[in-house]
Amino acid sequence: MVNQRQSNQLSPDRSGQGASSLYQSLADHVAVGLYLIEDDHFRYVNMRLAQLLGYTRDELVGMSLYDIVAHDERQRVAETLRQTLTGDRSSIHYERKARRKDGSYIDVEIFGSRVQIGDKLLVAGVMVDVTTRKQDENMAELTGLVYEHSRHAMVVTDANGVIITVNPAFSDITGYTLDEVVGRRMNVLSSGRHDKEFFRAMWQSIQETGSWDGEIWNRRKDGNEYVEKLTITTTFNEDGSVRCRVGMFSDITEQKQHDDRIWHHAHFDLLTGLPNRLMLQEGLDAKMVYAEHTGAAFALLYLDLDLFKDINDTLGHTQGDEMLRQVAGRLLGCVRRSDLVVRLGGDEFCIVADAMSDEEEVRGLCEKIVRTIAEPYVLGEDRGLISVSVGVAFYPRDGKTHEELIHHADLAMYHAKSLGRNCYSVFTPVMRKQAGERRQLVRDLAGALENKQLLLYYQPIFDLKTGRVVKAEALLRWKHPTNGLLSPIHFMHEAEETGLIVDIGKWVFREAAKQAAQWRKSIPDFQMAVNMSYGQFTSSDVRPSDLIDSLQEIGLPPEALMIEFTERLLMDVSPQVAEKLAALADSGIGLALDDFGTGYSSLPYLLRYHISCLKIDMSFVRNIERSVRELHLCEAIILVARKLGLSVIAEGVTTPGQRCALVEAGCDFAQGFLYSAPLSAASFEKLFDLSNEL
Numbered sequence: 001m002v003n004q005r006q007s008n009q010l011s012p013d014r015s016g017q018g019a020s021s022l023y024q025s026l027a028d029h030v031a032v033g034l035y036l037i038e039d040d041h042f043r044y045v046n047m048r049l050a051q052l053l054g055y056t057r058d059e060l061v062g063m064s065l066y067d068i069v070a071h072d073e074r075q076r077v078a079e080t081l082r083q084t085l086t087g088d089r090s091s092i093h094y095e096r097k098a099r100r101k102d103g104s105y106i107d108v109e110i111f112g113s114r115v116q117i118g119d120k121l122l123v124a125g126v127m128v129d130v131t132t133r134k135q136d137e138n139m140a141e142l143t144g145l146v147y148e149h150s151r152h153a154m155v156v157t158d159a160n161g162v163i164i165t166v167n168p169a170f171s172d173i174t175g176y177t178l179d180e181v182v183g184r185r186m187n188v189l190s191s192g193r194h195d196k197e198f199f200r201a202m203w204q205s206i207q208e209t210g211s212w213d214g215e216i217w218n219r220r221k222d223g224n225e226y227v228e229k230l231t232i233t234t235t236f237n238e239d240g241s242v243r244c245r246v247g248m249f250s251d252i253t254e255q256k257q258h259d260d261r262i263w264h265h266a267h268f269d270l271l272t273g274l275p276n277r278l279m280l281q282e283g284l285d286a287k288m289v290y291a292e293h294t295g296a297a298f299a300l301l302y303l304d305l306d307l308f309k310d311i312n313d314t315l316g317h318t319q320g321d322e323m324l325r326q327v328a329g330r331l332l333g334c335v336r337r338s339d340l341v342v343r344l345g346g347d348e349f350c351i352v353a354d355a356m357s358d359e360e361e362v363r364g365l366c367e368k369i370v371r372t373i374a375e376p377y378v379l380g381e382d383r384g385l386i387s388v389s390v391g392v393a394f395y396p397r398d399g400k401t402h403e404e405l406i407h408h409a410d411l412a413m414y415h416a417k418s419l420g421r422n423c424y425s426v427f428t429p430v431m432r433k434q435a436g437e438r439r440q441l442v443r444d445l446a447g448a449l450e451n452k453q454l455l456l457y458y459q460p461i462f463d464l465k466t467g468r469v470v471k472a473e474a475l476l477r478w479k480h481p482t483n484g485l486l487s488p489i490h491f492m493h494e495a496e497e498t499g500l501i502v503d504i505g506k507w508v509f510r511e512a513a514k515q516a517a518q519w520r521k522s523i524p525d526f527q528m529a530v531n532m533s534y535g536q537f538t539s540s541d542v543r544p545s546d547l548i549d550s551l552q553e554i555g556l557p558p559e560a561l562m563i564e565f566t567e568r569l570l571m572d573v574s575p576q577v578a579e580k581l582a583a584l585a586d587s588g589i590g591l592a593l594d595d596f597g598t599g600y601s602s603l604p605y606l607l608r609y610h611i612s613c614l615k616i617d618m619s620f621v622r623n624i625e626r627s628v629r630e631l632h633l634c635e636a637i638i639l640v641a642r643k644l645g646l647s648v649i650a651e652g653v654t655t656p657g658q659r660c661a662l663v664e665a666g667c668d669f670a671q672g673f674l675y676s677a678p679l680s681a682a683s684f685e686k687l688f689d690l691s692n693e694l
Helices: 021-029 047-053 071-086 131-149 168-174 196-209 253-267 277-294 308-315 317-334 359-374 402-418 430-446 492-498 501-519 534-538 544-554 575-587 603-608 628-644 656-665 681-693
Strands: 033-038 041-045 091-099 105-117 120-129 153-157 163-166 212-219 225-236 242-251 298-306 340-345 348-353 377-379 382-384 387-395 424-426 454-463 469-480 484-486 527-531 561-566 590-596 613-616 647-650
Touching (some): 033 047, 033 105, 071 105, 071 120, 091 120, 105 131, 168 242, 196 225, 225 253, 253 277, 277 340, 277 387, 298 359, 308 317, 317 348, 317 359, 348 359, 359 387, 359 424, 402 424, 402 430, 430 492, 454 501, 469 501, 469 681, 492 501, 501 527, 501 534, 501 561, 527 590, 534 561, 534 575, 613 628
Parallel strands (some): 387 424, 527 561, 561 590, 613 647
Antiparallel strands (some): 033 041, 033 120, 105 120, 153 163, 153 242, 212 225, 225 242, 298 348, 377 382
């Protein structure tokens, strides 16, 4: 093999066809790599080739060509070299990857041809580093692929927004082909939704920063509008002038619709279409900010439907939902367009009465709402009746945050409900104290039964013909450790709401039955009346069979007990409640309709549910001495009962004149303070003895 150092000298005396020293210098300073290959080894390389491959010239001369060729390319390179040296091909031109000394690869372009130096056949050639060019070509190719196949529409315009070119996705989204938009401005897509200020701000951003991004409504070729997410960037020439502007956008109409649906579901009630609690909170916050700057005030009304649970339980949730939709429509008809009507959930609603701070004005609105909600509802083949309790709080007087304002309006609503429902109440600070007392009352009530704080009082019921005590109504009392003796009016609502009424009711039933069994030893025909609430009848934990079994255990015949309930229970009574009433009546237990005439009376109820007794409400008895109409009403009730074979008990008898009028009308029994207030069992037994002596 030739000496490496000597082989790098292209002098005339060594090669026979060598170049001059000038050619040698030129070879070492050209920008491309030069080489001579003899028998697949480098005989000569210039400085640029050595630098290109990361070797010194001395290291590279004498090295095998295959040391700089990737392993999987060696056979192909060897074949090309052989063909060139044998004359099968006249020259070499190809692109390969060359392996550098550090193991990395570069892209090179090879040019070569066969030469003869002396008696040697060699391959002389040029190696050019094309790595950067290849990267640029690859990038251009990738860019072209992205441009052609991107799902995002792309449009290139000149500095003034005149379209130069678009990609296929542009046509897919807009419906316009390249030929239809080239040379036109982008306003060809304008939907007309945006005003001049919108586009002025857009172009100001583009001119100042070179870019803009945002959402814009445009119109397709077919006339349909769509919303796109658009990004505009600017490419500049070396002198700073605008070369072109590139817009890239995607059709986000479906996404916007999806987002709108999600937002709507998050902010609106699906059943009624009204705004929901979240919308109320956001609306209140916005109104509060506005009020702080303007000094305006507004009112918040908190509404809770009375007796709606009865509709759900008796007519079913489908009819209940229909009623809620009708309630929503009625509320919207009661307010102004600037007011906000909200459904909080269940049977609770809120109204934000805008710019309303005068109590008299708000009271007028509340009265209108109460009247409107109380009107009958047509629910398919059924009719329903409910009422509403309304609480009112004013901003900023009654709360500085939405939480505080809602809470105080809720307290006012609760106060309205405690007044007897179907009315309204304006918040006062004392209601906070009352709310705390109610919470404590509920906690105390939960332990009242276990702590033996409950007891029964008994109000005697007299036979108007004989003057004898023949019945008694068992009345619950709570011996509160700090508040003294409480009647149900102070805690029954809480017992119903918390479900405590079920266990309390079972205890009352059993205790009253025990007492009746004891007193029947003295008065064989004695009958005990026990009140049962709607909550007890609708509870799955209260079963007629259990009540009847408990009477057998006590040894009390069923006819010695009478269960009293109000007309509320009979409003579209559910099949489950009807079955319970029938089971009780079939066992022999008497059924008495309490406060008859004060509810939504329907005569078919009296026969359908095996009612045996009517109780005339004290509100009718109170005025029978002074009002002919009240007297005639009582007489009518007694006459109807007599025709249907029912007995009648008059409640609230306080004067001898009332008693005489009832006797003349044919009433059977009476109870009231004329005879006796409710008594403890011991006091009642003394009255027994007195009564039996008469």
